[in-house]
Amino acid sequence: MPTTLILGATSAMAEQTARLLAADGDKLVLAARDPQALEILAADLKVRGATDVHVLTPFDATQSGSFEDLLNEAGDFDRALIAYGSLPDQEALKNDPAGIRREMCINFGSVIDLSSRIASRFESKGQGTLAVISSVAGLRGRQSNYIYGSAKGGVILFLQGLRNRLQDHGVRVITLLPGFVDTPMTAEMKKGPLFVSSAKAGTCIHKALTRGKGDVVYVPGFWRFIMWIIRALPEPIFKRLKL
Amino acid sequence: MRTSSPTSWGNIPKASHSCHKLNSRLAELPAAEKSVLPYGLGRSYGDSCLNDGENLLLARGLDHWISFDSETGILQCEAGVSLAEILEKTSPRGWFLSVTPGTRFVTVGGAIANDVHGKNHHRAGCFSTCVLDFELLRSDGSRQTCSRNENETLFRATIGGLGLTGLITRATIQLKPIVSPLIESEQIRMRNLDDFFALADETQDTHEYCVAWLDGLASGNALGSGIFIRGNHVGEPTDLTWKKKTMLPVPCHAPSWFLRKPFIKAFNFTYAHKLRGDRHQTREHFLPFFYPLDVADRWNRLYGKKGFFQYQCVVPREGDGGPIREILEHISQSGQASFLNVLKVFGDQPAEGLLSFTRPGVTLAMDFPNRGPETLALMTRLDEIVMASGGALYPAKDARMRGEDFRTFTPNLNQFIPHIDPAFSSSFWRRCNSTPPVVKP
Numbered sequence: 001m002p003t004t005l006i007l008g009a010t011s012a013m014a015e016q017t018a019r020l021l022a023a024d025g026d027k028l029v030l031a032a033r034d035p036q037a038l039e040i041l042a043a044d045l046k047v048r049g050a051t052d053v054h055v056l057t058p059f060d061a062t063q064s065g066s067f068e069d070l071l072n073e074a075g076d077f078d079r080a081l082i083a084y085g086s087l088p089d090q091e092a093l094k095n096d097p098a099g100i101r102r103e104m105c106i107n108f109g110s111v112i113d114l115s116s117r118i119a120s121r122f123e124s125k126g127q128g129t130l131a132v133i134s135s136v137a138g139l140r141g142r143q144s145n146y147i148y149g150s151a152k153g154g155v156i157l158f159l160q161g162l163r164n165r166l167q168d169h170g171v172r173v174i175t176l177l178p179g180f181v182d183t184p185m186t187a188e189m190k191k192g193p194l195f196v197s198s199a200k201a202g203t204c205i206h207k208a209l210t211r212g213k214g215d216v217v218y219v220p221g222f223w224r225f226i227m228w229i230i231r232a233l234p235e236p237i238f239k240r241l242k243l
Numbered sequence: 244m245r246t247s248s249p250t251s252w253g254n255i256p257k258a259s260h261s262c263h264k265l266n267s268r269l270a271e272l273p274a275a276e277k278s279v280l281p282y283g284l285g286r287s288y289g290d291s292c293l294n295d296g297e298n299l300l301l302a303r304g305l306d307h308w309i310s311f312d313s314e315t316g317i318l319q320c321e322a323g324v325s326l327a328e329i330l331e332k333t334s335p336r337g338w339f340l341s342v343t344p345g346t347r348f349v350t351v352g353g354a355i356a357n358d359v360h361g362k363n364h365h366r367a368g369c370f371s372t373c374v375l376d377f378e379l380l381r382s383d384g385s386r387q388t389c390s391r392n393e394n395e396t397l398f399r400a401t402i403g404g405l406g407l408t409g410l411i412t413r414a415t416i417q418l419k420p421i422v423s424p425l426i427e428s429e430q431i432r433m434r435n436l437d438d439f440f441a442l443a444d445e446t447q448d449t450h451e452y453c454v455a456w457l458d459g460l461a462s463g464n465a466l467g468s469g470i471f472i473r474g475n476h477v478g479e480p481t482d483l484t485w486k487k488k489t490m491l492p493v494p495c496h497a498p499s500w501f502l503r504k505p506f507i508k509a510f511n512f513t514y515a516h517k518l519r520g521d522r523h524q525t526r527e528h529f530l531p532f533f534y535p536l537d538v539a540d541r542w543n544r545l546y547g548k549k550g551f552f553q554y555q556c557v558v559p560r561e562g563d564g565g566p567i568r569e570i571l572e573h574i575s576q577s578g579q580a581s582f583l584n585v586l587k588v589f590g591d592q593p594a595e596g597l598l599s600f601t602r603p604g605v606t607l608a609m610d611f612p613n614r615g616p617e618t619l620a621l622m623t624r625l626d627e628i629v630m631a632s633g634g635a636l637y638p639a640k641d642a643r644m645r646g647e648d649f650r651t652f653t654p655n656l657n658q659f660i661p662h663i664d665p666a667f668s669s670s671f672w673r674r675c676n677s678t679p680p681v682v683k684p
């Protein structure tokens with residue numbers, strides 16, 4: 001049974017992915033900020049069929065000093081999913097450099113830190129799958145959320161390089177790019193037709209982790225087409241759009 | 244927090260809500276100025292799961308398992324878990340719901356709040372009989388474990404309590420053992436109401452499950468004709484595993500010819516005469532036996548945009564039918580019956596909930612397409628028969644009964660009221676506890 005480490009396991013998308021991994025009978029190692037929520041999750045995943053569920057000490061992405069201990073505590077694992085993230089209120093952050101730095105730390109700094117540590121572990125084992133949830137928002141800067149977007153965009157580039165580096169070392173690096181997913185993160189947003197459920201997103205992520213071959217996986221797939229168009233718009237036109 | 248506004252199964256009445264998605268049973272209730280009401284899967288037909296102009300707590304997100312012991316059949320889960328999910332998880336391991344309604348797409352919370360019944364009511368009673376305990380979260384922030392030994396009156400108030408006593412966050416349920424997913428089922432032609440009663444009596448002790456489907460348009464000597472369906476779990480072990488089938492989608496509201504009387508008449512006639520001989524015996528999977536309507540997703544759309552009413556009453560069994568005969572005569576004369584017409588004799592065991600609907604007698608459940616005043620007038624006439632006989636109507640199926648009738652049907656109302664959480668209310672509750680009644684088809 002493969003073992004999957006999930007960082008930010010209480011995220012709605014991570015939870016739905018974990019349910020499917022549990023049904024496969026996998027072993028799961030879970031980390032997140034909220035120990036009580038993790039306990040509920042762990043009990044649930046056991047009933048769903050997980051062979052073993054191991055809960056790590058509370059994990060906060062802003063506490064980079066604890067990352068090495070956390071990964072040591074996780075022990076040996078075959079796959080890792082980095083799922084946590086924070087969608088800040090861009091308006092409120094506009095004139096708050098400290099806030100911007102904090103968001104960058106959660107969505108970018110901590111993610112590349114953990115990705116490097118995990119990648120090195122996989123590299124020395126000569127195998128492993130690292131999947132990281134970035135976002136379609138990281139593919140083009142928009143006035144409404146370029147702080148979040150640039151952090152997610154940085155992650156995309158970082159993973160691209162990492163994938164290139166580990167290509168011949170038996171390590172798979174998956175960049176996950178969700179569009180709009182109905183989760184607590186988007187609770188306040190009006191739900192248009194492009195929204196999908198967290199269960200649907202979980203199905204896509206589970207497939208990418210267990211069966212897929214893709215390097216860059218849109219969640220769900222139709223976003224590849226939408227982003228192809230959005231990325232193709234020339235900057236002189238794009239900069240005038242209210243997006 | 245706003246999302247698209249949920250409806251009830253009959254699509255009557257229209258209502259708008261502020262919706263709060265719940266996803267942690269540890270969280271407190273959302274702070275809200277107006278009243279709140281839990282909402283499960285919206286399989287109630289009328290307005291008992293609606294809270295027009297106020298707040299809904301979408302409890303379906305409380306969908307975590309807590310534990311399942313395959314030695315004892317004791318399951319602990321959150322209240323938003325559906326009976327469908329329970330069956331998928333436990334039946335391959337030899338455990339089955341000891342009571343299930345005619346659809347598996349209801350939540351545990353909803354099943355408790357309406358104290359639902361099934362085809363084995365004559366043997367097993369209501370859903371509450373398999374509930375060992377549950378946790379109730381009240382608006383004062385308190386969490387009370389309720390069972391037959393702990394907070395017993397709150398337990399009895401919450402069973403059948405229409406979601407008004409607080410939010411059920413989790414429950415413990417006792418399942419019953421099975422050795423096969425198959426049902427030994429039998430369908431028998433009924434020529435009339437006398438046949439129904441004779442078969443119901445004969446079946447009491449021989450079959451765990453029984454229900455009858457009626458041709459609601461048959462009249463005269465054929466009044467009450469239809470098909471009597473009964474069954475038992477197969478007793479010798481067979482493979483317990485099964486595969487989920489995809490449901491037929493009903494992508495949009497049906498066209499109006501679908502609800503015209505000649506089409507419905509043809510359907511009823513064909514269905515009533517589908518049996519070749521007088522009897523048909525078969526072994527079938529439990530899904531088609533218990534949940535024939537669940538083959539189609541959102542079949543309520545077949546009733547069009549105007550929606551439909553379900554009328555479910557229970558009346559005492561008298562002589563050769565008494566009130567139930569009178570009711571069926573009225574319906575058949577009105578020509579308003581549609582596809583689903585179900586008759587069953589309830590068992591005599593008293594229900595546990597202060598507001599539980601079931602009581603000894605005969606219960607009839609019928610769908611009526613919404614044809615406006617004509618339909619309302621028919622149901623008002625039926626109400627009179629139910630009232631005169633000392634029967635009752637099922638709030639889970641109701642969008643229009645008069646408040647004073649509800650109060651008559653509910654002898655324990657005064658005992659119940661003190662247990663209502665002050666922050667909880669529903670469209671049904673306001674409608675039935677204020678006079679004069681408001682009916683908006």
Ligand SMILES: Cc1cc2nc3c(=O)[nH]c(=O)nc-3n(C[C@H](O)[C@H](O)[C@H](O)COP(=O)(O)OP(=O)(O)OC[C@H]3O[C@@H](n4cnc5c(N)ncnc54)[C@H](O)[C@@H]3O)c2cc1C
Nearest residue numbers: 283284285286287344345350352353356359360405406411
């Ligand atoms: C095809 C079909 C067949 C049916 N057959 C039967 C039958 O055979 N027998 C029968 O008895 N009923 C039957 N019903 C009715 C159905 O079983 C009930 O209405 C059931 O309560 C619906 O559950 P729900 O989860 O959809 O809840 P909803 O309809 O959403 O809500 C029902 C009530 O439960 C309350 N509630 C929901 N969740 C919670 C919670 N977590 N805490 C507290 N209160 C809560 C709501 O406030 C509301 O009062 C049938 C319905 C359909 C559509």
Ligand SMILES: NC(=O)c1ccc[n+]([C@@H]2O[C@H](COP(=O)([O-])OP(=O)(O)OC[C@H]3O[C@@H](n4cnc5c(N)ncnc54)[C@H](OP(=O)(O)O)[C@@H]3O)[C@@H](O)[C@H]2O)c1
Nearest residue numbers: 010011012013033060061083084085135178180181183185
């Ligand atoms: N929802 C969308 O439409 C969408 C679209 C594209 C990308 N994404 C990305 O998808 C991922 C999953 O998000 P989601 O949609 O599933 O939302 P979610 O359910 O709100 O999950 C976000 C998770 O991030 C965790 N988190 C936030 N700050 C943290 C910190 N400092 N340290 C550790 N954990 C922290 C939260 O933990 P707590 O539970 O403790 O708060 C929560 O578990 C995120 O990376 C998000 O950016 C989402």
